[in-house]
Amino acid sequence: MKKILLTFVSFMSLIALCNAQSATPAMTLHTTAFEDGGIIPVKYSQAAEGAAPGEGTSPALMWANAPTGTKSFVLHMHDVDFAREKTTDDQVHWLVWNIPADKTELPEGLPRGAQLPDGSYQISVTGPVYRGPGAAASGPLHHYVFEIYALDIVLDQEPAADAFQTRTAIMQAMQDHVVGKAAYVGRFRRPQ
Incomplete structure (x- = not known):
């Protein structure tokens, strides 16, 4: 009986080891500008x-x-502490979609413009540009969430005049096509 039990335990250990070695690592998002959960420097804000x-x-x-099969990426930055017009909508600080599948980064200081040189599109409530954090100095720190989505399609969406309509259309078009996701959080309020 001990021999059978020892053989079974050895077999299960081998299976666990094989599974651990073949497991796909989780998708990650990172910036060197600030730590995950840390304070966003003023340089990256509206107060710069x-x-x-x-x-x-x-x-x-x-x-x-x-993940394998990724055809494009969507980056979504939003202020989760902002309630827009008494709704569940939060603030659209930056939405970039149709980022090519072979890209693994966005450089600092992307230029203003609806379509970027790589063919991706961007929008925020400020317009076709990154909207930095801008929480009031008199209030609490706000949480700004950066999310990267890997999609198994390239979206057939161009920017609408309104950032909220665009975000709604992009999020709906992404349904059933998200194959990976990662998030990174920064906190901010304007200096006193």
């Missing part, structure tokens, strides 16, 4: 010196371990 109203410098973002 020289920032156009409602804008700021976008941080460099890197992602890894996109």
